[in-house]
Amino acid sequence: MTTIYATLGVQPDATLDEIKRAYRRATMKWHPDRNLGREAEAQAAFQEVREAYAILSDAEQRRVYDEVFAQETQRWQAEREAQEAQERAAQHERERLAQEHYEKMVAIAMRFAGDGHNRDVLFGVLLGRDCEAELAARIANSVWALEEARQASVLAAESTNAEATQAPEATQAPKPDDSTSNQRHPSAFESFWHGLFGLRQ
Structure with missing residues (x-):
C-alpha cells in the first residue's frame, strides 16, 4: 500500500x-x-x-x-x-477431487485388465469415463505392465510346480552319507569374512 x-x-x-x-x-x-x-x-x-x-x-x-x-x-x-485461506482451501479441494478421480480410473483399469483386456482397451475405457488423454495413457500403460508382470509370475510358478511333480525320484539329489552330514560348511558370509581377515582355520 x-x-x-x-x-x-x-x-x-x-x-x-x-x-x-x-x-x-x-x-x-x-x-x-x-x-x-x-x-x-x-x-x-x-x-x-x-x-x-x-x-x-x-x-x-x-x-x-x-x-x-x-x-x-x-x-x-x-x-x-482470508482470501489466501480460501484459495488454499479451494486448492486442497481440487487436489482431493483429482486424487479421487485418479484412484477411480486406476481401479477401473485394473478391473478390465484382470478380465483379460489389453492396453488399448484400457485406454479407450478410461477415455470413455472422462479421463484426460495423457492421464488415461499413463494409467493404461502402468496397469497393463503390472498385469503382464503378474501373469508372467503366475506362469513361472505353475511351470516350476509342474516340473517338480513330474521329476522322477532317480533324478532327485542323493542324500548325504552319515560321514559328511554332520560336518558344518561355512556360509558365504563366513567364507568372505575369514578370507578377508585371514582367519580361516
Missing part, C-alpha cells in the same frame, strides 16, 4: 525537519517547469507531494492519518489472509 510517507520519500518515523527537506526535494523534482514534455504527469505528482506535506507537517493531521492507516492496514491484511 502506497503511503504519503512514500510519496515524500521519508520513513514513518521521520522528523518534521526531514519531512520539510524531503518536500523541497520533491517539489523541485516534480515542478511542471522542470518536466517539459510530461507536464500532466508532473502536475499530478506535484499535487500529491503538496497534499502529503500538508498532512505530515501538521501534528494533529499526521496523528489521525497514522491511526486511520494502521486500521486500514489491519483490515487489508485480514482480507488478504
Whole structure:
C-alpha cells in the first residue's frame, strides 16, 4: 500500500525537519517547469507531494492519518489472509477431487485388465469415463505392465510346480552319507569374512 510517507520519500518515523527537506526535494523534482514534455504527469505528482506535506507537517493531521492507516492496514491484511485461506482451501479441494478421480480410473483399469483386456482397451475405457488423454495413457500403460508382470509370475510358478511333480525320484539329489552330514560348511558370509581377515582355520 502506497503511503504519503512514500510519496515524500521519508520513513514513518521521520522528523518534521526531514519531512520539510524531503518536500523541497520533491517539489523541485516534480515542478511542471522542470518536466517539459510530461507536464500532466508532473502536475499530478506535484499535487500529491503538496497534499502529503500538508498532512505530515501538521501534528494533529499526521496523528489521525497514522491511526486511520494502521486500521486500514489491519483490515487489508485480514482480507488478504482470508482470501489466501480460501484459495488454499479451494486448492486442497481440487487436489482431493483429482486424487479421487485418479484412484477411480486406476481401479477401473485394473478391473478390465484382470478380465483379460489389453492396453488399448484400457485406454479407450478410461477415455470413455472422462479421463484426460495423457492421464488415461499413463494409467493404461502402468496397469497393463503390472498385469503382464503378474501373469508372467503366475506362469513361472505353475511351470516350476509342474516340473517338480513330474521329476522322477532317480533324478532327485542323493542324500548325504552319515560321514559328511554332520560336518558344518561355512556360509558365504563366513567364507568372505575369514578370507578377508585371514582367519580361516
